[in-house]
Amino acid sequence: MILLRIVAGILMLSLGGCVGRSAQLVPAGSQTVLSTDQLEAEWPQGWMTFRPAEKDEEAVKQGLLFMATRDGFGLQTMRLNKRPLDGEFKYTQKKLSATMLPQEVAAIFLDDIRSHPDIVELKIVENGPATLAGSQGFRANYTYRSKSGLLRQAVTYGCIDKGMLITLGFDAPKRHYFSLDLPTFEQVKDTVRWTS
Amino acid sequence: MRHRILHLIFALVVILLAPAFVRGEMQGHPNLAASAPFIKRIALFPPQIEMFELGAGGSQEKMDDWGQAAVVNVRKALATEFSKREHLHVTDFEPDRLTPSQRDIYNETLLLYELVSGAIVRHAFNVQYAPHQHKLSPFFPEKARNFTFSLGKELSELASDVDAYLIVLGFDQRSSTGRKALGVGRTLVAAALGVVAVPQGGGNLFTAALIDAKTGDILWFTKTPKPYDLREPEEASKLALEFMMDLPALGQTP
Amino acid sequence: MRHPISFQLLALMLCACLVEGCTTAPFGSRPDITLDEDEQRLWKSVLEEERRLDQSGLLYTDPIVTDYVNSVMAKVFPPRSGQHSLSVEVKVLKNPLLNAFAFPNGKIYVHTGMLARIQSEAQLATLLGHELTHATHRHTIQELRGIRRTSAALATFQVLTLPFGVFGAAATALGGVGYMGAVTGYSRGKEREADEVGLDLMVQAGYSPQEASMLFEKLKEDLALRKIDEPFFFGSHPRVQERIDSFKELVADKYASRGGAVEVDRYYHIMTPLIVDNSETDLAIGRVALVRRDLQQILERQPNNARAHFLMGEAFHQGHDVGDEEQAESHYRQAIEADPRLADPHRGLGYSLLKRGDRFGGQSELRRYLELAPQAADRGYVEQALKEQS
Secondary structure: OHHHHHHHHHHHOOOOHHOOOOEEEEHHHHHHEEEEEOEEEOOOOOEEEEEEOOOOHHHHHHHHHEHHHHHHHOOEEEEEEEEEOOOOOOOOOOOOOOOOOOHHHHHHHHHHOOOOOEEEEEEEEEEEEEEEEOEEEEEEEEEEOOOOOOOEEEEEEEEEEEEEEEEEEEEEEEHHHHHHHHHHHHHOOOOOOOOO | HHHHHHHHHHHHHHHHHHHHHOOOOEEEEHHHHHHHOOOOOEEEEEOOEEEEEEOOOOEEOHHHHHHHHHHHHHHHHHHHHOOOOOOOOOEEEEHOOOOHHHHHHHHHHHHHHHHHHHHHHOOOOOOOOOOHHOOOOOOOOOHHOOOEEEOEEEEEEEEOOOOOOEEEEEEEEEEEEHHHHHHHHHHHHHHHHOOOOOOOOOOOEEEEEEEEEEEEEEEEEEOOOOOOOOHHHHHHHHHHHHHHOOOOOOOOOO | OOOOHHHHHHEEEEHHHHHHHHHOOOOOOOOOOOOOOHHHHHHHHEEEHHHHHHHHHEEEOOOOHHHHHHHHHHHHHHOOOOOOOOOOOEEEOOOOOOOOOEEOOOOEEEEEEHHHHHOOHHHHHHHHHHHHHHHOOOEEHHHHHHHOOOOOOOOOHHOOOOOOOOOOOOOOOHHHHHHOOOOOOOOOOHHHHHHHHHHHHHHHHOOOOOOHHHHHHHHHHHHHHOOOOOOOOOOOOOHHHHHHHHHHHHHHHHHOOOOOOOOOHHHHHHHHHHHHHHHHHHHHHHHHHHHHHHHHHHHHHOOOOHHHHHHHHHHHOOOOOOOHHHHHHHHHHHHHHHHOOHHHHHHHHHHHHHOOHHHHHHHHHHHHHHHHHOOOHHHHHHHHHHHHHO
16 A cells, blocks of 8 residues: 555656646747747747746746746846736736726836835836737836846836737846847747737 | 775875865856956955854844955955966955946946846856756856856946956855754754754855956856855965966966 | 742842843933944944935935924934933835834834824824834844744844845845834834833823824724735734724823824925825825825815826726716816926826817827927827827
8 A cells, every 4th residue: 555655656756747837947949939828939049938837826826928038037037928807916906907008008017016115216218009919009118226226127018918918028137238138029029929 | 906005095185185176166258368368457346245143043143243354354365366466457446436426337336246146156057956856957058158247338437447357245154153053963863863964054155256347248257155264364365265266367468 | 948049040030130121221311322242233234224225215305304204203302412312313215005113223214105194293203202212222132132042033034134146135125124123023012112102202292192092093094995914013913903002091091181282284284295295106006095085185285286186186097986087087177277287187187088088178188298298208108099089
């Protein structure tokens, strides 16, 4: 009986991939297309892509599909998120609705950042209409100081489609790293598409 | 037989003297070899070293006077080591003499360097975990192959008569007597039970980086986890020596 | 039966108590301030936390507000002539949470969220007296010594004084000492002492003790509108009523028929800009009911406050009740009437009018918005809306 349990345990461990996908951090090859949950995008060579574990509660709540970086996540991060409209934002209590205009979606997205207790001196550089994955949405460009006091800059594209909020964001220290990698981010943005 | 004994003695000598020969780990920018001959003037940023005491109850207290002593010792030790390199002119960088806008750049440089050095330590050195540890390896092979990190060309606004800056960063956690006693007790108990246990002595890491003063590129980076007690001048000298062993020849135009 | 060992233990304990008493007597009871060695280290690390906070961009720097709160503090804790005393200073933090905390060196931080809740100068004096007592009575070092002695480690304190940088752990603006004061709080006994001594200070300064308990009643009402996991002044929710009861008891015991200054008008006159700023933050969080209540109080006193009208308009625009959009439109109009050159209400009114089908009116307001704010970050949306409507 004990032996059976041990064997079952070993099998469970080895079948871990079937029980739930574990987190992955792998180099993107040349123009690697990574798709999940009906969305895909092409990630540039030389970057590392991170996919959270299936059972990562925080990632599921935020709808995190992928993150990518070249030098380390504090130095530049791209992230692709998809979550249901009725999901909660992390810091603002405001809710989205399917009939909202892109600027209203952008306003709530920015309110969530504004409500983050560790973000200070938020300044909106630009906030205007844009398309993402073929849908009308917004592009918000903003700077802020992180907890440590470092000045950072971020650009986020967002849209509502198929009852979901889709966002593709890029965040980096304003000094050196933001302008270095922004062109790459804009290229990735152009490749985001629905698979079905 | 005689050869075997000699080999054994040699092996023993190497093992016993190993700490004297062990170097820290280092990485170099692709342009390091080309830049090195032109680096003659180096400014040392004030070392950023924090020391903490770990208490028996698990608390951690920052010891400012320890950290200040460490900074003084490391500064002196580095100055001594650099003075042995004839082709270099090394000075202490003095933040108090900066203009307000330069001061902002300097402060931002330190904040950015915290992030960059953290990324280097985590991703540019090959740390692989055993499968049973169930941890993602943070190693980025491309960054190790192509070691390119930067603090930005804004650095050029700090001074016009410097070719490179040296930044030393470190933290050190030291156990209090009570905690050490507990640690020893735990180890003994673990040994008695046949279980491997790591005494909770605290962690530490010391890093040094050479930064191109014009481009902000990190030309060279080294780190060591050795538990130097930098409150002691001799220990600071050992740290400085270990850093210098990795530093390539600078300022020697072919 | 005599128990010499027990007697020795008792003597030792007594000595320990006496020594403890000697080394942690409140500041101000002696002419000088002599810090123990561990306390010196604590003050040094506090200076570091202070520096981070000062440079973090979190300070609310309106000089009228900061001068005012410090003037109230000077009444509660007058400088003692001929004696060395704790150097006390009050700083305001931009934070919508209900909180205030003291560093052991006499620096006291109050959140804008807390100041927006207070309704009189006397209530402010109560708060400042309470926080000041944590500093004068050296509660922080006593608490830390207690923590070090127990094997149940203060994981919170340890976790928060993370080593900086090298492993990518960014320094926190609020370090371990501030966190303890602001979030975990002190033991019940120390909080009670702060209530009692603080109350005495505010009464001696000439304020009405009845306002002291009103502060806590008001704060308790407010909690119903807030998130349950928010760290705040009381340290924990179950302790709210306990503190209110103890305060009522203190006032009833010592100051039942005592009167004093309240100063509501002066408080609101000075704090209105801060309350409006704090409302903007609360609006971003989505605390619409709170915002409406705060701004209503402002507008009753200052019916021509354009910014308050605009934010009230935004609060109604985000509502879902019948009539909310009409209320929003009304407040946008009142904001424009009070200050025609304020750009944002024109945008708000423009979108409102477009929503109810008034194309001409909506376009006119949106164009006016772009004229007043040519560099507006959201220019793209407005131009797109105008294009779609033409």
